[in-house]
Amino acid sequence: MSTVDDLLETDPSLLLVDDDAAFLGRLERAMARRGFDVRTAGSVAAGLAAVAEKPPAYAVVDLRLEDGNGLDVVSALHQKRPDARAVVLTGYGNIATAVTAVKIGAIDYLSKPADADDVINALLATGEDKPEPPENPMSADRVRWEHIQRVYELCDRNVSETARRLNMHRRTLQRILAKRAPR
Template sequence: MTDFDTQPTVLIAEDDDTFRDRLDRAMTKRGFDVRAVASVADAERAIAGDAPDYAVIDLRLGDGSGLDIVEALRLRRPDARALILTGYGDTPTAVAAVKLGAVDYLAKPAAADEIIAALEAPDGQRPAPPEDPILPDDARRQHIEHVFQEVGENVSQAARLLNMHRRTLQRNLKRYNADRPVTD
């Protein structure tokens, strides 16, 4: 997809600042030239300027649908490989994403290695399923704990970011800590 002497480019369109920054660092560490944006409008401008080799696109952005970005990328650069990354997955949206040209549709949280495997999988071939798949409850727990840690364990701020009542977050955190085995 790219010359051997240049880094592959990837557009990350994600409105969750924490997740976008984490993914940006992970992809940069793995040899990608990253362009990270937070909106459909910014993504479309980035594609119009110099369309990337790859794109990781959140389905729901503040100013519209990530599907619009997939379509814009396909029109500007048909050989580019895009995937939809979302916490709001459903079958009709996954089908629409693939019809528009996305190579895959992954649920958050997804690891950088999983994202790269999906982006670089040969056409018509899906990457192997994870050896140790994460259960939905565990994924939710990890996301909540990650957001809580990212805001310096500030319950009020984490609850706002998670769109959750403060007391509900406190109960979840208490339950998660009670579920952990005690080790010496």
């Protein structure tokens, strides 16, 4: 099995695409310390431009960006460079999106908050060895809360429409939305 250094020796280029500037900065520094040649982008448009300019060997792309869907960047990367290894990060995990991400070329799909070690394990895992499960996965309550928040945002923060789509009472939804996010 190749070590991290062996894999990075051939082409250490890494593109990070995320619209959360603080998270992007932390991940950029962590990945650079681990030997990657890191470029960053804060939007789908910037990510697509970076892929068009010089397709990286590795990419870590946030699913939901302010100007669109991060899967567009993964798809463009896979078309330009089929051997590239991309990981999709998201705070809104669901199975349908994970399946779509893998179909268009992502090798893994991680829920935020993912640390640099989780990302590297996913990026460098081969078919024979699966990456270790995350040390601190989201709790079931947190996953439920994230899903509710996602639907709420997709419904333009309309409580009645969100409650209808989630098949729950509007007041129940209001109580959930008023609470802090579970850990």
